[in-house]
Amino acid sequence: MRLPDELAPQALTYFSQILGRELEDVSDLAALSSRDLLRLADLLPEPILPALVSLLKGAGAGVFDKLLGDHEEENRELSDRFFTRYRELVLETPLDGDFNPLEAWLPPEACQDLAFLSSRQTFFLRQEMDHINEWMARNFGLGPFPPATQLEAWNELWSFLTRR
Amino acid sequence: MSSQTESTTDTETESALAPLFKVVLMDDDEHTYDYVVEMLCATCNLSRESAFRCAVEVDLMGRTTVFYGTLDQCKNRAGRILGYGADPRLPRSRGSMKAEVHER
Numbered sequence: 001m002r003l004p005d006e007l008a009p010q011a012l013t014y015f016s017q018i019l020g021r022e023l024e025d026v027s028d029l030a031a032l033s034s035r036d037l038l039r040l041a042d043l044l045p046e047p048i049l050p051a052l053v054s055l056l057k058g059a060g061a062g063v064f065d066k067l068l069g070d071h072e073e074e075n076r077e078l079s080d081r082f083f084t085r086y087r088e089l090v091l092e093t094p095l096d097g098d099f100n101p102l103e104a105w106l107p108p109e110a111c112q113d114l115a116f117l118s119s120r121q122t123f124f125l126r127q128e129m130d131h132i133n134e135w136m137a138r139n140f141g142l143g144p145f146p147p148a149t150q151l152e153a154w155n156e157l158w159s160f161l162t163r164r
Numbered sequence: 165m166s167s168q169t170e171s172t173t174d175t176e177t178e179s180a181l182a183p184l185f186k187v188v189l190m191d192d193d194e195h196t197y198d199y200v201v202e203m204l205c206a207t208c209n210l211s212r213e214s215a216f217r218c219a220v221e222v223d224l225m226g227r228t229t230v231f232y233g234t235l236d237q238c239k240n241r242a243g244r245i246l247g248y249g250a251d252p253r254l255p256r257s258r259g260s261m262k263a264e265v266h267e268r
Contacts (some may be wrong), residue, residue, distance in 0.1 A: 056226055064221045087216045090197050103250035119258040122249030 003054035030059035033068040038078035108139035183232040199251035207244035
């Protein structure tokens with residue numbers, strides 16, 4: 001995610017208030033010490049963290065090291081907390097065993113676009129046979145395929161779609 | 165002189181043992197954080213936490229080093245990254261991320 005340019009001044013004003021120090025532009029933000037940058041991140045509510053990261057994109061060498069605490073022991077706790085909070089915010093929650101990635105991310109109607117479908121081959125081949133069989137049967141009436149036959153299932157799907 | 169020789173020898177031994185190559189992952193707009201983390205765990209055996217830090221670095225800095233090793237090891241890892249395929253979460257994603265093998 002990249003923060004729209006027109007929102008950058010508002011974000012900087014907000015960060016200035018949080019930090020109690022004037023941040024006129026992104027270079028001021030990037031010039032903060034590691035500790036101050038991490039302290040700012042620590043004071044921000046989670047939903048605002050992507051805006052901070054977005055502003056730091058392309059802000060120059062060293063900003064990532066600052067988020068790592070410049071490898072100083074005294075900054076480690078703040079750095080670890082930043083990465084934990086940001087990770088929990090931006091990554092999907094772990095998916096349970098019933099989740100079928102094919103059902104979620106390979107809609108059958110999109111498979112009519114063979115260029116799109118071919119770009120999903122490696123994704124398809126990584127899936128468990130149970131999920132492949134469920135998805136193939138429900139959407140195309142194909143299968144079931146025996147264990148460890150991802151490639152055969154893919155070839156069957158491809159043949160089915162190209163001869164229609 | 166003696167200690168200098170020992171020091172040189174130690175350095176040479178370290179150089180001989182140290183991985184001389186690295187795999188550098190390049191940023192793009194076609195892959196999510198989730199993809200980067202999943203892909204790096206699968207292709208480079210990174211922990212989820214390390215993979216996430218690499219994802220943040222590639223997003224911020226445009227590149228990140230994800231593996232160190234011999235030339236063959238690095239070519240193997242880069243090949244796995246290049247063969248991992250598109251990000252299924254993004255319809256516009258049509259291929260793998262780019263990775264390059266560099267000398268350290």
